[in-house]
Amino acid sequence: MHSAGEKQFNVFALIEQLFQEIPRDIRVGLLYDVACGLERSCRRWGFLERYIDRLEFAVSVFHAFGHEWACQLIYHPRKREGFGFTNGEGCERFWHSISHLIANLRICGHHNRIYTLDMQIEHADESSLKRLGDWIRRRHAHSAEKRRDTEKALTDSGKSVAFLYMRPLIGFVGRTKKKGQDAVNAVLLLRTSVKFRKAQSASESLEKAQSELDRKEAALGVTDTAADQRQSLNGLGSSQYLQLKMNARALKRRLRDRLRARKFELDRVERSFRRLVNEQKLYTHTESAVKRREPTISKVNSEYNKLCREMSRLVAEGKAPRGAIAPVEIPAKGIWKLDVDDAVWEDVGLDDDEISATEPPPWLSDEKVRSGIKAMLELDRSAEEDLRLKKERCALQIWFAEEWAVVNIAIGRAKSSRDKYQLQLVRDDLVRLCATWDKRLPDLGMDTTAIPPWGPSASQLSACLVDAHVAARGEDRHYGEDEDDSEDEEEERPEEDIDTLAAVETADMYRSVQTDY
Template structure:
């Protein structure tokens, strides 16, 4: 193959197809192994020098017992007749490979910043690698005068392998020379292999869409090149070196992008200073803390421009980790900040209450502080969720240093921050860390709605222990829509986002959609290093941000279309259905009556069983074993019956005159007996349905393409769920039968005055567990309303439907108002970004820097293209004269519109529209979870509005 430059003596290129190759993985032995055992016969047994000595073995040198850390080297004097006090040195420090990795990482950290400017220049000269590097790329003159070293480097290109020769010295480093050629080396000082940037860009884009797998890519490249006649000799000649090159090339890309952002931010600070001087307000940053912010921090504005980009005005055991490597735009909160909250929570909140204390609080039920849900309900919610149990292990800390992730996302599913979890359970200090970090970046007049799986439990902790006390008046807590089924109905009345003011149609399931988008990384993240894991997640999030930024306009337009497509009674319903459990000191007479009625029922059951057994014991035609069994059970049941009758007699004597009359009336009422039994059966049915819902959680969240073991677990789960369905259906049928009998008794006037017939449960909607289903409503089963006329929300079905409709209308009104504000935020964010970029371009023109001017113009084109997409997406929305004009000039927008009308851009738009169409389907609240396909879990927006509105139109 021809050389790249025949006249340059520094670099030579030759065809690699038949060049012999020595694998760099073979290490030369630099020292002899140290003898570990000396026998009387003079024999010596050797052990690898880097391995520590075992303890308690006969004939082995003793290992130090009291070393606080592993030193690099330890000297042990061995004095005996055979060894004659020979001093022996053993290496107890990190392995050779580990030390080499740490040293290489430190060298890369120093070299990568020096490559940022050459990388930007290369992108300008080659028009982002569309052109080949120029002929002068290989011409570098030595300016240091030091002796050079000649390196032979194997180059991996898309179609061929080459070997080039380069001369390196202090001023002509190998990474710099390779980068000028459009290559990137595997090592920072003396690389033996370099990869073409086009290949690295292709693999980078691939790893943003599939789980990173360096072994598969390296093997594919080797096989592909081998088919073309290029063979790399040695054991595993490509994988490790290709992985190093890709890893640090990605670091260089991120550093270069961050470098451009920092230059633009200089112009942004100048503009902000001018704006604030006009308003005579000092400039502030979140770090200063002493003065309040005037707008969301630049970090939040960059994370989500539609949430924070507008001009907001106030209303008056662990193994050693891999080398440190941090993304310049990381979204992870430092571990030290999380540790502060963990220590504070452990100090303020005592250890978990015992069961006796827990049951005592249930007997003395009350509201906690300003909460509107009693403690008994909140305790039940905590018991239902894994997230509320900080001691329940989700991952083993014995094998994993990191046990999971907790994230905070805005309502547009854009990640604001992530916390790396290190505890076995999902503990509340992670939540407090995220919330405090958010408020540190927001002005003091901002109010925040927080949706969380167990927001009710978190709210109670904040009220009870004064967590987040400075921010609590500005927080509205709500539970996420999909997890509402696990909460008791009183809790849903207060914390369900469809029943809370201010949440609009936000579902709070953005985290679930985010976890689904990165689930492909699970296998890779389990085996990579700690910092590599965080870096991979950061790059994946940055990629997702770029993809979602283009679709923000379509998101606003789609939500607007969805939102376009009664209150006193509701307050009475909430007040009635969220009342605390009765204290022991109140309503004691009513409680005693209920206990006496239950005791009569138990006595009746015992009498029936005893009569049946007496018949069997006296019937000579029965089998002997049945007669014997009956005779054995009769004495115990007879004693139990006498004890219960004695207890009933004491209960009846303890009742007063009025209570006795009430008791006699209720005890003889068939309707009251049916109602009590129906209520108990409905509570049991609710519990079993909720348990079934949690059991189906694995099935409903399953991904279509699963591994064999996961599919097997899913099959077992589905089978066990199906086995329990007949029992649940039987309970529902028995409950419906009792409802029919109570309706008949009401019609015959054999029921108490003003009694309301309970609603039967539709068997077709039995497993739905929607927020307003009949399974949650205890209409007609509570006897507190028997003395007067029942309220309209209880007895009037039209009123209940009206409440449901007006709540949905209120949420739609809120959604429309929020969308108008978010639409304006897009205009204002675009105007600021355009103005800042124009200012930066003017400064670069004055400096005459052609490299920076090229990259700034590239940002300008990207911003214009983004503005065109937003304008086209929102053109069907009604005009608003209060909205400003788009920042880019109309001529540039029209020109970009014509470019986007080509076949190339039309295909891209169709792909985005298809993705938006899928988002409409995947963002609705569950309508019938039994009919859901496993991959369609996250459909929580569009279908939900239809399910709520259509019944009212009938």
């Protein structure tokens, strides 16, 4: 990185390198702070075209609350299939674990910096490997707790899962100079459809089409006779009032969507009373992100009120269709409360049948439906998390069994006592690692007969319990198979400190690297 901040091509380069290292049948879930913009670039410009079908994009949990509500509905990992309870903050936790090196690395040389980072990363890797069994146990307990809570919430909602599987349509309603003409064209198309259904004698569909045609004609103020209706419609196509009316409808719908999104985003903050330190950071981040979007909502409101004033002027000057009523302005004061009697819900003068002709959807008006949807989503993520943990547990045992088999083969082929001694130390570490995992790994209810056994025997694992006492007496204790090692014990043990030699060798390797400045 040669400039401030990360660029999008940095992400593309990392993803390209990742796909070069994994099999072709693996799907990748990509959690990124701005995954929405990343996927849009891929779809629009053809980036990562070879891998796009194997990629699932989602925004990491902490940053998801900074995005707009529509973006959260699509890219939030808790609302997107396949991510379980993964939060995407692993990199941040790693940066935090090595943050104590910042002060020293600022003043050290290039090679010393690289060496220090590599040693710290290697140490973190070894430490995390030992804690892997405990990590699976904690994630399993968290998933089980979530499952219990969500099943209770789902029962309390009184709604079936089939009913809760609803997907609200998300669309952007914009303003154009042809809105009025589009409304006129829609009426003309409906008239043609009514005539066609009359010719086909389709009574049921004809009644429905005729009802919709009457409603749209009334919305446009068309009350002329049949002979003059086409001429009247052609005149409305260029009507300034109709153009303002359709744009006002678009602005009001956008304003409602933004106000609803704001209310849903602040719902978690307003309902929380007890906050931990990490939760407090998340709530503060969410609240600040919502506050940053308030000027946009205020701007949409002011533009809508401006259109309302222009429509009132046209009505007063007699330049509006017959019977036209100018809509009421929405006062800026109190717009954030969203009370039931606010002007934002009134559609007088707009005839916004698309919004007000039906009852509000349950996901918006029914609190039990909203809580049921949240519980259903968390229940789905819990099932995905359990499946992911089983795969992690399976991969853990397969990896260990392979490492155990390799080290035992290497010990059998060792040509000197020194080589054999070093390999025995590696095997001892594996036995201790297996003993640590054996105490921590939970029972996931999976069938382990299809995967290879761990490798160490029960006696080897039991010997780890007295390892501290053996070390206190200064003895070299190995957890190998029962075999005659008398000849090896007579040979001289290595006098050098192997760990010190390894560290010195690594340091010498970095010192020997030549770079041009």
